[in-house]
Amino acid sequence: MTDPLVTVLGGTGFLGSFIVNDLVEAGYSVRVACRHPGRGIRPESDRVERVTCDIRDERSLRPALEGSAAMVNAVALYEEKHGLTFDQIHVDGAHKAARCARDLGVKRQILISGIGASTASASNYVRARAQGEQAARSAFGDTTILRPSTLCSRHQGFVSALDMVTRLPVIPLFGRGNTRLQPVYAGDVAAAARRCIEMSGTTGKPFELGGGEIYTYRECIDLMLEHKGIRRPKIPLPFGSWHLLATLLGLLPKPPLNRDQVILMENDNVVGENVGTFADLGIEPLSLRAIIGGERPHPCRT
Numbered sequence: 025m026t027d028p029l030v031t032v033l034g035g036t037g038f039l040g041s042f043i044v045n046d047l048v049e050a051g052y053s054v055r056v057a058c059r060h061p062g063r064g065i066r067p068e069s070d071r072v073e074r075v076t077c078d079i080r081d082e083r084s085l086r087p088a089l090e091g092s093a094a095m096v097n098a099v100a101l102y103e104e105k106h107g108l109t110f111d112q113i114h115v116d117g118a119h120k121a122a123r124c125a126r127d128l129g130v131k132r133q134i135l136i137s138g139i140g141a142s143t144a145s146a147s148n149y150v151r152a153r154a155q156g157e158q159a160a161r162s163a164f165g166d167t168t169i170l171r172p173s174t175l176c177s178r179h180q181g182f183v184s185a186l187d188m189v190t191r192l193p194v195i196p197l198f199g200r201g202n203t204r205l206q207p208v209y210a211g212d213v214a215a216a217a218r219r220c221i222e223m224s225g226t227t228g229k230p231f232e233l234g235g236g237e238i239y240t241y242r243e244c245i246d247l248m249l250e251h252k253g254i255r256r257p258k259i260p261l262p263f264g265s266w267h268l269l270a271t272l273l274g275l276l277p278k279p280p281l282n283r284d285q286v287i288l289m290e291n292d293n294v295v296g297e298n299v300g301t302f303a304d305l306g307i308e309p310l311s312l313r314a315i316i317g318g319e320r321p322h323p324c325r326t
Contacts, residue, residue, distance in 0.1 A: 030221065031055040031092040031130075033079060033121060034099035036063045039136065039175055042214035043096055048072060050218055057088035058099070079117035085124045094132035094221045095125045097160070102149065103282055110152035119159035126164045132227070134217050135160045139171045139206075139232050139293050147287040157230075166228040168220045172213045173206040173234040173293050178318050182207050186248040186316075196261040201242030204292040206234030207312040212302065219305040231300035236311035238294050244312060251316050263290055 030047055034040040035056035047054050053071045061074035077088040079099050089095060099121075101113040118135060125133050141153040160167045176182035182205075189195055213233055220226040239247070242258065249256060266286045273279040295301055302309045310319065 028093040029053045029055060029091055030094045030096065031057050031089050033057050033077065033088070033095065033097045036061060037098060037100055038177075038180055039100070039172075039210050039213060040096075040098040042177075042210040043098055043217050044072065046211065046214035046218050052218075055088065055092065057085075079121055080112055082120050082124055085121055086128065089121075089124050089128050089130055092125075092128070092130050094134070095121065095130050096134040096136070096217050096221075097121050098136045098217075100136070103284075104148075110149050111155075114149075114152040114156040115159050118156035119163050122160040122163035122167060132221050133160070133164045133167045134220050135167050135169050136213075136217075137169050137171045139173045139234065139295065140288070140291060141171060145287070147284045149284040150288065161228075168226050168228060169230040170213065170216060170220065171230065171232045171299075173208045173232075173295070175210050175213065176207050176312070176315055177210050178315055181210065182244075183248075183312075183316060186244055190245065190248045190252060190254070190256060193256065195245055195256050195258045197245070197258055198241055198261070198266060198286075198289040199263050200260045201240055201245070201258065203241045203289050204238055204294050205241060205244060206238050206294040207244070207315070208233055208235040209310040209315050212307055212309040215307055216302060216305050219307065223305070226300070226305070229300050231302075231304065232295040233302055234295040234309070235315075236309045237313065239312060241289065247313055247316055 030052050032040055032044050032054055035044045036058050044054050044056055048069050048071050055073045055075060057075050057077035059078050061076055075088050077084045097118060099113060101108055101110060104110060122133060137153045137157050141150055143151055143154045145151045157169050174182045216233055270281050270283045270286050273281050
């Protein structure tokens with residue numbers, strides 16, 4: 025297939041931008057489809073086409089997907105606001121996008137979800153992610169699901185959150201800080217999305233994508249403090265207190281913490297069993313220590 029076209033829904037978002045850049049560097053033509061396609065800073069390329077698309081509207085989805093060999097749905101809503109709900113974006117939107125892709129003859133669909141996605145979760149966000157997986161597969165049976173752990177780059181995502189919290193004179197821990205996390209470099213997840221387009225054996229399978237090492241939340245804090253060369257006292261804070269704090273902060277126009285984030289921190293977020301991993305895609309992921317330290321991403325194993 026010469027110069028294949030891949031449509032990336034949500035291509036100006038944090039992860040979406042990494043996916044677009046990875047595909048362009050690999051020689052693909054990419055159609056960035058989202059509500060605000062002009063957003064985001066990215067080197068201009070004649071391989072990138074930008075179109076306005078709302079995942080809730082099939083009338084805009086169809087032209088965005090027309091002629092595409094593959095689609096990556098990287099649309100993400102982390103907080104319900106401005107009239108947008110998790111169900112609208114992650115469930116109904118995922119179903120509409122998958123159905124349009126199927127009807128238009130798109131060969132491969134990659135859906136970005138998340139580790140821990142479960143219809144039994146107390147988190148509306150996590151529950152919607154799981155329902156979105158089901159909805160996408162009901163319309164496009166060969167959907168490949170990518171479930172990354174906590175996303176980050178050197179200055180964004182989870183690393184940015186660690187940077188902010190370690191500026192406090194005293195650092196409150198979620199519980200005793202023992203929640204296990206496997207932070208993953210967004211560029212590694214982008215490479216995984218491309219591999220799933222290229223490798224026939226990935227069709228219809230789930231992959232859980234965690235970084236090179238597992239840490240407790242307390243250890244993540246310690247890594248950032250070590251990187252900054254500073255010390256801060258750390259105080260355990262019961263999750264009940266975090267839920268109360270999230271409720272109070274929810275009264276603010278732009279709350280820095282919400283209930284779904286607290287629920288996520290109550291459970292380990294690491295790669296499970298009986299699923300595909302980076303190893304199956306020939307990728308050796310960076311660790312959080314390497315990301316914070318600015319280590320250059322190493323080439324994927326072939």
